[in-house]
Amino acid sequence: MLKVDAIDSYYGDSQVLSGISFEVGEKEIVAIVGNNGAGKTTILKSVVGLVHPRRGSILFKGISIEHLPAHKISEMRVSLVPEGRCVFPLMTVLENLELGSHIPSARKQRKTNLEKVFAYFPVLASIKMRAAGKLSGGEQQMLALARGLMSDPELLILDEPSLGLAPIVVGEIFEIILSIHRQGKTILLVEQNTNIALSISDRAYVLSEGRITMQGKGQSLLHDDRVRKAYLGL
């Protein structure tokens, strides 16, 4: 579904990614793990068009998208749930969700999609008139996830959904992510919480200083000594 081929991305003159290649297949859940500042977020930004790679190509369902502006890529039903949640703080939960279905194809389905996400996140239904900025971290993460689902995306991209959450809430969130995946969504997941990421993913890539250093099945990486040393602290 998504095929990233040898992309180099920069912020200004400083190169952050070099020769990144990876793939996400239909209905897969693929993880990218790596340390702080490795460039995980930059990969995702490159995919959704917030950063344009200088070299390399990105194909989504066979169409090259590396030159498209972000809103065009969203319209192709690629949905990124950004790092740090980035809910619209002064808008209500409901308004945030409505904006999640801003793209024309989703706007028609707004009602049914709303029902669907409220089924995943019943909490949100009970606080839908509250300002998003006033929610707790866990609620905000749920809102961000729900908003990302409102466009009924073909590819759902998650950037560190566990960031800054209490362990119990992390568990809850990943339950939901798994159940979303079981419903047939393709997911690309970025995490610093390597343990969880590797244990739930079909395949995973290890990123270090802007390069992919390892790849393989989630479970096998989880048991790889190097990974255990470097990322799991074992």
Add this chain to the structure above:
Amino acid sequence: MKWAMKNLTLWGLVALLLFGPVIPSFAQDEIKIGGIISLTGPKAALGQEEKRGYDMAIDKINSLGGVLQKKVKLILEDDRFNPSVAVSAAEKLVAEDKVVAITGGYGSTETLATLAALKNYAPVVVWQGAGAEKIEKLYGKEPWFFHLHPWGYYSLLDLKDFMLTLDPKPQSVAIAYEDTSYGVDYSKFAKKFWSEAGFKIVAFEPFKSGSFDYAPLITKLKAIQPTPDVFYWVGYVGDAVLLIRQSKEMNFNPRIFADTGGVGFPEFKKQLGKDCNYVLGIDIWSPKVKFPTSTKYPDLFPSSEQWLKDYRDRYNGRDPNYWSLISYVALAATCQAIKDAGTTEKSKVIAALEKLDTMTPMGRLKFGAGSYGSIHQGYKQGLVFQWQEGEKQIVFPNNLKTGSVIYPTPVWDSRH
């Protein structure tokens, strides 16, 4: 290509910076006169009036063969109604352009700054604007300084004399003035002369020139009991228009509305329509008051009627404000003096200006002593006019009168 274009512009700019100031000095067959007026900025409407007079004068002089067999070139500087800009303009005219004489002026604040800067150079200055008495006190005795516009206090003395002729005599006066040295100066004299003449000053209020809401001021004046007989303000045309409009809105009814500045402008009538009626002002010139052709310089100073016709022909029927004419006279008189002197040498030009005695379309021009020590004061006469049926009628002094004053001003609710 784009790069080349950019470079070309850049080199052009560099060339201009390097050679710009040099170029004019090739043109030695010109006599240069400076003019400092407000072409842009808050008082640009007035500066444009002055420029129209200048343009007419310069064409006239050059069509008469110029001065000393040379073409006269007017170097116009825009002071943007800003003293520091005015100062640098003046310094540029003297130091860089090396003009023979400098004319210009309207605002007293800019004039004070300009004259302070010019004092070091002491060039010939024939100044048509600024009526603040402070200027007279500070620079009136300078041999190089010639001043055309009547000092402000003349208007206020004229208005006082006029008010004393009214029946019943007004008792109380409310004064409002813009917070510039012009406003402060005029209002100070108004207060002094009028209270000495027995009028009671019941309000003395500053306002910011160019405000757009005078409702607070009017509300304040309206609250004074009994209503002031005279409302006099010192301001610019925009202020005058809004003050009258808002007086109407608030139904403020003094017996007399009077101003010594803005109400004289054609815009005052144009913007107010019939609401301009009954307002009084002072002009130092009126198209209705006729002056004959100069016997000495009939081409330069035609009769007032002829000058008016020339002006209207040139500017599509537009009516001049006296600022056009006084600027015309300032420039024309300066050129004539150089001609009479036969040289651009400063002392000779000054002597020629002192000797000048001629009829002009504004009346007789002969530089003489003013009341506060100046030695080169041009005009002194003032004409009190009243807007009547959309026209200015001279109502004072009696020998120049073109109509009788309508007094008291009808209350707003009775006017339709």
Add this chain to the structure above:
Amino acid sequence: MENFIQVVVNGTLISGLYALIAVGLTLIFGVMRVINFAHGEFMMLGGYTTYWLFVLLRLDPLLSLLISMVVLAGLGLIVQRCLINPVLGASSLNQILLTFGLAIILQNVAMILWTSDYVSVQTWYSTHSLRVGFVRISVAKLGIFFMAIILMMLLGIILKKTETGKVLRAVSQDPQTAQLMGIDINRAYMIAFAIGTGLAGLAGAATSTVMSIFPTVGVEFIMKAFAIVVFGGLGSVAGACLASFILGVTESLVGTYVPGGGGWAEAVSFTVLILVLIFRPKGIFSS
């Protein structure tokens, strides 16, 4: 007491005009993070549009108000696309210089085209006033005030209820995330700029009926508008409305009751600006 009511009425009426200008300015800033120093000049052009429609076609300002608004919104679109968009990524100094330069150019173009004479539109309601007890209420100003209120409510509804309004709010809160929602932020910028300049055009049209229009008229208003925008919280439409009202009434009170108040009234906005910047840089109504 009658006098006091009159003073409050005066201030309230003028605040509608302030709001029209300030709200556009704050909307543009909120969505685009650009301070439009040329905002007053759009107002000036709106005034001239109404004036010329009146002079040439005898069109009543009540009708041409809307035309001025549309014309200025259109002009805003063009300016946004051709001039503002290219500097959106640039430093704010560049943006300030650009909009400031644009202001000067527009002033000078107006001066060349229409001279610096004061012009205004004279209609029967320009100086007509209602009498309520001892209080006089200018019909035209009252009309402008109500128009401003209606427009502000309309704008509020648009921002609150419509998809476009939500898009504008989203872009103002987080432009990057807004793009992830499939929002074309360039389009949002254009809409915000056009609404802002349209409102400024309307304010100019209104000004031409109750006051005067001249090439630098915008300068008189823009400083107040800045004070209001900062006072109400940068980017806050509701804050700007409330701040307009407070400033209008305060100016009126100071102008009437403080001795020599005519000069002080003008200083109110600057005083407010400085005090707010020092003590509550996020605006007085921010929590």
